[in-house]
Amino acid sequence: MQEFFQGLAEILEIDPGEVVPELVLAEHCWDSLAVVSTIALVDECFDVMLPSQALVACQTVADIEAMIKSS
């Protein structure tokens, strides 16, 4: 998960230490570019392809983690 958190911090343009499960995505740069970047990041880190519409609907980092674990 460390590599994923690091990558997500770059995507959201925040400090890696700020990436915690309860982080609210909408309060940061969670736009269409971030969604595509996250799909690529998850594919690279976990070889998992997240469905884009479900990813768009994620509210927090914990929601993304849950999707990864259930894939």
Next chain:
Amino acid sequence: MATAEAPIGRVATTRGSRIAGAVCCVPSRCVANDYFVDKFGAKSVEDVVKMIGVKERRWVEPGVSTADLCQTAAERLLPQLQWSPDSVDAVLFVSQTPDYMLPSTACALHGRLGLKRGAIAFDVNLGCSGYPYALWLAMTMVQSGAADRVLLAVGDTISRVVDPKDRATAMLFGDAGSVTAVERSPETAKTAKTAKTADTDDTITHFVLGTDGQGEGHLIIPAGPFKQRSEAVDARLAGKNAACLYMDGAEIFNFTLATVPRLLTALLGAAAIEREAYDAFAFHQANSFMLSHLAKKMKLNPERVPMNIARFGNTSCASIPLLLCSDLAPRLKRESLQMALLGFGVGFSWAAASLKIGPLRVAEIIER
């Protein structure tokens, strides 16, 4: 028991034809990224450019169509090949930006180029996957005996259908037209009585072609001439200009991740050629982030994955011939390269070809 995954596409093989040459024609109007700063803001432009990798793109002036670009390309290509217009047996026009609803733009091009009465001409409405599909059609036509010389006019002017206010598409696309000449291989004519084996026959081309129409709504101009895809059918279209291109970039990215690696694996299997033996993998130039991710995922040597999207943008079906006529042209004019061509996108539709290309008599880019 695990269910077997459906094949990624239909596999086909053609023999006895080759690419003789190609010319691409791009508009002389070059639009750099600073053009968009007033519209979207510097930070937004920077963010988008970081993903798509486009530094500049060519856009047509009003009144110039895809067919105009292709006509200019053909008028350059034919004399260089010493092909008289009446020696051409077929012309295909592959585009999603035709001149008219009807007649077929291929018929119009047939007339404008002065091709012989009685030649074959028809349009194919495909985008990103169009070039390998067109090659398959042309080479099949040659193999079947329907034609000895085929012109493939392949291009798009997507700048004419993007919403200038839509950040997702306004900066991504460029315009280009191309014409590729496919001919019956002279060796085939001369050595018909000498059966060649697959290993030594350089005129063999392997194809894999497929479709997933469930992707219909992810890259679309919703206002069709006879049907309109409305917001009631697809909520994502709310507030969008239905006459302009709509693109769901995340859905397309997922489609490419699920499709392109399998397409390449299927192509390598069909051709029975190891990936190390390929001189170049010419991918449709969708966007640079996607291409880089795919190349890494498929463990391809980046040096064998040419990219020119920075200079031309995503030119739809013209992007593969643009690669042949730009980055790859010096080598293709000098030698024969083992190539894989892979197109994928709108439809969803995909196609790939494995073939030897070169030495080409013509491979160049001109402006109009």
